[in-house]
Amino acid sequence: MNGRSVTVIGSLNVDDALRVTRHPRPGETVGALSAATALGGKGANQAVAAARAGADVRFVGAIGTDNASWLLEALHSDGIDASHLLCLEDAPTGRAIVMVDDHGENSIVVVPGANHRITDETVRDACSALTPGDVILLQNEVPPKISRLAARASRKAGANIVWNAAPAPESLEELITEVDLLVVNEHELTAIASLLSLPGGEVQDRVNAVADRLGTNVVCTLGADGAAYRIDGASGRVPAPSVPVVDTTAAGDTFVGYLAAGLGRRAPLTELLRTASLAGALAVTRHGATTSIPHLREITPSRDLDERTVE
Numbered sequence: 001m002n003g004r005s006v007t008v009i010g011s012l013n014v015d016d017a018l019r020v021t022r023h024p025r026p027g028e029t030v031g032a033l034s035a036a037t038a039l040g041g042k043g044a045n046q047a048v049a050a051a052r053a054g055a056d057v058r059f060v061g062a063i064g065t066d067n068a069s070w071l072l073e074a075l076h077s078d079g080i081d082a083s084h085l086l087c088l089e090d091a092p093t094g095r096a097i098v099m100v101d102d103h104g105e106n107s108i109v110v111v112p113g114a115n116h117r118i119t120d121e122t123v124r125d126a127c128s129a130l131t132p133g134d135v136i137l138l139q140n141e142v143p144p145k146i147s148r149l150a151a152r153a154s155r156k157a158g159a160n161i162v163w164n165a166a167p168a169p170e171s172l173e174e175l176i177t178e179v180d181l182l183v184v185n186e187h188e189l190t191a192i193a194s195l196l197s198l199p200g201g202e203v204q205d206r207v208n209a210v211a212d213r214l215g216t217n218v219v220c221t222l223g224a225d226g227a228a229y230r231i232d233g234a235s236g237r238v239p240a241p242s243v244p245v246v247d248t249t250a251a252g253d254t255f256v257g258y259l260a261a262g263l264g265r266r267a268p269l270t271e272l273l274r275t276a277s278l279a280g281a282l283a284v285t286r287h288g289a290t291t292s293i294p295h296l297r298e299i300t301p302s303r304d305l306d307e308r309t310v311e
Contacts, residue, residue, distance in 0.1 A: 010043020011141035013094040040289040049257020062086040062114040104245035132158030238273040250289040255280035
């Protein structure tokens with residue numbers, strides 16, 4: 001594999017995905033068209049995406065012994081190093097109930113389980129192996145103290161710290177300030193701007209304001225509208241291809257994982273963002289979480305997208 005390694009410290013869930021024609025209203029019962037169980041969780045999704053993008057990936061987290069065998073097999077099938085994955089006898093593996101409707105929109109309920117039992121010792125041990133230029137990837141489905149500890153340890157090692165602030169932080173205590181790149185969607189961007197008492201305005205204005213306040217680079221995904229960014233003082237937007245939407249479950253995680261893999265390769269910004277957008281777009285044309293994430297060999301830029309440039 002090329003470039004520096006990507007270490008993901010985050011959540012791993014068993015995803016129970018239900019296909020429904022529409023989401024139930026409060027107090028209503030609807031029938032499911034189908035059900036499937038697979039590897040999921042933001043951390044695991046992003047680790048799989050980074051691995052399929054060509055990165056050398058390590059995953060750091062915690063699961064219960066209840067599902068350990070097949071979950072480990074799933075990680076290993078993508079070449080992911082799971083030697084820092086705790087298997088706990090006194091906590092169940094995290095679980096997510098994912099409902100996806102006919103429009104590809106999802107509703108998700110998560111039971112964190114072992115994801116909230118990652119130990120400080122495990123994080124320190126994993127970060128001790130980082131070298132300058134490696135990439136550390138964090139999300140918000142593990143306790144904030146774990147992510148902050150990982151950021152501090154990674155900073156000392158000279159690694160590049162990427163924080164996907166999802167789910168959106170609800171308090172200042174959940175913000176991670178030692179970050180090189182913040183990746184958010186528009187809802188998460190708004191939440192962070194509000195916590196920082198920053199003014200509203202257009203998406204690009206909020207991206208710039210958050211970048212200035214936190215002293216970090218920022219990328220904001222906008223679904224079919226592509227992604228807005230502020231990187232090293234330069235602002236702009238990268239487009240997204242128009243595709244039929246089947247399931248949006250892991251589109252954001254696919255984008256983030258590909259982005260992290262690109263940072264590890266030190267790819268040019270325009271190439272990095274374009275590839276991540278293409279990967280995320282391809283993911284929404286498929287069902288499931290990790291089952292929808294494409295391999296790098298599947299990413300073939302369309303002529304229309306090639307002819308459009310990052311502003």
